[in-house]
Amino acid sequence: MIILRKLSLAPRLVGARIRGCQKHTLPDLPYDYSALEPVISAEIMQLHHSKHHQTYINNLNVAEEKLAEAKAKSDISTVIALAPALKFNGGGHINHSIFWKNLSPDGGEPQGELLTAINRDFGSLDGLKSQLSAATVAIQGSGWGWLGYNKQKKILQIATCPNQDPLEATTGLIPLFGIDVWEHAYYLQYKNVRPDYVNAIWKVANWKDIITRFNAAQ
Amino acid sequence: PSSAASPAASPAASPAASPAASLSHDHSTQAFARSAYFHSRLVGARIRGCQKHTLPDLPYDYSALEPVISAEIMQLHHSKHHQTYINNLNVAEEKLAEAKAKSDISTVIALAPALKFNGGGHINHSIFWKNLSPDGGEPQGELLTAINRDFGSLDGLKSQLSAATVAIQGSGWGWLGYNKQKKILQIATCPNQDPLEATTGLIPLFGIDVWEHAYYLQYKNVRPDYVNAIWKVANWKDIITRFNAAQ
Numbered sequence: 001m002i003i004l005r006k007l008s009l010a011p012r013l014v015g016a017r018i019r020g021c022q023k024h025t026l027p028d029l030p031y032d033y034s035a036l037e038p039v040i041s042a043e044i045m046q047l048h049h050s051k052h053h054q055t056y057i058n059n060l061n062v063a064e065e066k067l068a069e070a071k072a073k074s075d076i077s078t079v080i081a082l083a084p085a086l087k088f089n090g091g092g093h094i095n096h097s098i099f100w101k102n103l104s105p106d107g108g109e110p111q112g113e114l115l116t117a118i119n120r121d122f123g124s125l126d127g128l129k130s131q132l133s134a135a136t137v138a139i140q141g142s143g144w145g146w147l148g149y150n151k152q153k154k155i156l157q158i159a160t161c162p163n164q165d166p167l168e169a170t171t172g173l174i175p176l177f178g179i180d181v182w183e184h185a186y187y188l189q190y191k192n193v194r195p196d197y198v199n200a201i202w203k204v205a206n207w208k209d210i211i212t213r214f215n216a217a218q
Numbered sequence: 219p220s221s222a223a224s225p226a227a228s229p230a231a232s233p234a235a236s237p238a239a240s241l242s243h244d245h246s247t248q249a250f251a252r253s254a255y256f257h258s259r260l261v262g263a264r265i266r267g268c269q270k271h272t273l274p275d276l277p278y279d280y281s282a283l284e285p286v287i288s289a290e291i292m293q294l295h296h297s298k299h300h301q302t303y304i305n306n307l308n309v310a311e312e313k314l315a316e317a318k319a320k321s322d323i324s325t326v327i328a329l330a331p332a333l334k335f336n337g338g339g340h341i342n343h344s345i346f347w348k349n350l351s352p353d354g355g356e357p358q359g360e361l362l363t364a365i366n367r368d369f370g371s372l373d374g375l376k377s378q379l380s381a382a383t384v385a386i387q388g389s390g391w392g393w394l395g396y397n398k399q400k401k402i403l404q405i406a407t408c409p410n411q412d413p414l415e416a417t418t419g420l421i422p423l424f425g426i427d428v429w430e431h432a433y434y435l436q437y438k439n440v441r442p443d444y445v446n447a448i449w450k451v452a453n454w455k456d457i458i459t460r461f462n463a464a465q
Contacts, residue, residue, distance in 0.1 A: 163388035
């Protein structure tokens, strides 16, 4: 009874501590750490998911807690000062949550309206792969390459974002497929040869998920 | 212009490379020397008389900084990453010379990011290899006086520079720099390969590379452990030299 009472109190204390907001938690990976081998090693997947993504979540929760406190005190200066931490850690959480779903050991192939759009906007699937790969490889420093959907123009577009800047908040594009080229995403396996990683990641692209996002964006 | 690592890209063969010592026939040697001479003139002409940048030698073996920085990291960092910045800088400068010759200002402007990224990468890493040493001594003399004045103590400097460097979002460098106008030491951070002096005016004294390639193979995601450890291989002799040169 005592344990149950403590358990029932804990989430309420947590809720109270951050003004009723739920803390973010690490989403489960939809597959084992080794499922994407040999394209992405189990060692990378484990570090990337359980350390890097977890850290963004921890730091996002801290930043949101500070944001709630600052808002409660009408401390606008602190609210503004928290923006980089919110963008970096919030973006990191958003981006990686998409990434785990964007990848799969058996993600199928593009089809239907998405394939039609790919052929229309990039000439062919190979055209998309080559353009997105080139743009992603060329990112200076850390960042992400994206296939996005422009809802206003109703077209697919390629974009790159630095660091953890989230695609939609930064560009308005709806994220469909992202390629993480922070060195932690590939270095243990590919070392400095980013192009090999980017070219290989297409083998584990989860077209079922990409199609789902494309349909949801219509 | 691609700024990504490309192991296939290699710098043009140095025309200064000595003809193979195994050539014994005089006329073969002369023919080789003649073609090497023309080759160097062609290279010079191709980049309008500018010398191509080359990879500076490491002042120590790849394993010399162990256990702080592994030999594997040092080898990749020096022979792959730094080399790639140099290769891409040479390409960008060649394109710049061509664009200038044609008065193509649009291309000159378009080349700026590649020049900053690869030029900055070359500048930063050239400083970095000298900033590190297996036996770099300790700060002393006027530099130590300045450290105590501007940071309270050497520990104060270490703790502030480490904190600022660990906090860099994404790739970048933490720097101890010298402000020549105010005659004080200052800490600064720069994103990506933005070079300290061109970006802030500060004279670079000691830089800490926190691109993940600088530490990941050994420290994984634990950047703070790497940054805390790198002080053990800080080359204070080199830092003092830079400080003195900046006065």
